[in-house]
Amino acid sequence: GPSNSEGAGKVSLLKKVPALKDGDFTLAECTAILLYLSRKYNTPDHWYPSDIQKRARVDEYLSWHHANIRANAPKTMWIKVLIPLFTGQPLPSEKLQEVMEGLSTSLKQFEERFLQDKAFIIGSEISLADLVAIVELMQPVGVGCDIFEDRPRLREWRRRVEDAVGKELFFQAHEMILNIKELSNIQIDPQLKEQLAPVLMKMLK
Missing domain, CATH: 3.40.30.10 (Glutaredoxin)
Known part of the structure; x- marks a missing residue:
């Protein structure tokens, strides 16, 4: 950002x-x-395959991701933690509900269009597409919105990503995201608040 x-x-x-x-x-x-x-x-080739069609599948997902998963998932973190931290005021619950509805639509498309019955987004091996997806989808989890709980296919995909990366490395990489709520206890410089509050609010529009 x-x-x-x-x-x-x-x-x-x-x-x-x-x-x-x-x-x-x-x-x-x-x-x-x-x-x-x-x-x-x-x-290793599986991250961004040399096979032109497999690579195209990674590119296809990355192109879709930006306007769908990324357009919704990080907003949960802004709404529940970052904007209240910088403005001093919580946002209406309706705003979070609106974002979660948009994210739910994106997740349905993600499961039906990309995951289908495959182990990973482009097939039997993990790729950069899975890494880009998981880092966004862990952000709602970090603020208490467990998007995996009622989605068995998505939950199993996350488990496979964890196993492929290695659980220790996976949780190390997401440590800051999973502990993001602790930011609510820190003191922010007033001048920085004044600078960033309108930027964050603009990102929600």
Whole structure:
């Protein structure tokens, strides 16, 4: 997301995090960073397959993801934790309900269109598509909205992703997300609140 820090501006021309600096080369946007790293370090083929049709399936999901899962899942975190933290006021429950309805529609499409009866999004092996999906879908879990509880197919997919990545690494990677509610106890600089509150509210529109 957007960042007002001076450091982020030096690494990313878009002033967004995450951002990557590799020597003199800088890159923003998490998907672009993942693809760059997978190509540079010659990662195992299943992450971003050399087979043109399998790779196209990863690309297809990544293109769909941005306007669907990513458009809804992170908003649960903004509504329940970040916006109240920076504005000092909770948002109406109707706002969360609206976001959860949109997310539910996206999850139905995710299960029916992408997961189907497969182990992972593009087939029998985990790929970057699964990593991009899971990191967004753990955000509602971190604020108490367990989207996996009543969705057996989605729950089993999450279990397979955990096993493929390794449970210890999986929970280490999501530690900040799963403990996001602890942020409500910290003190925020008033000037930073003033800067970020309108930005966060705008992101909900």
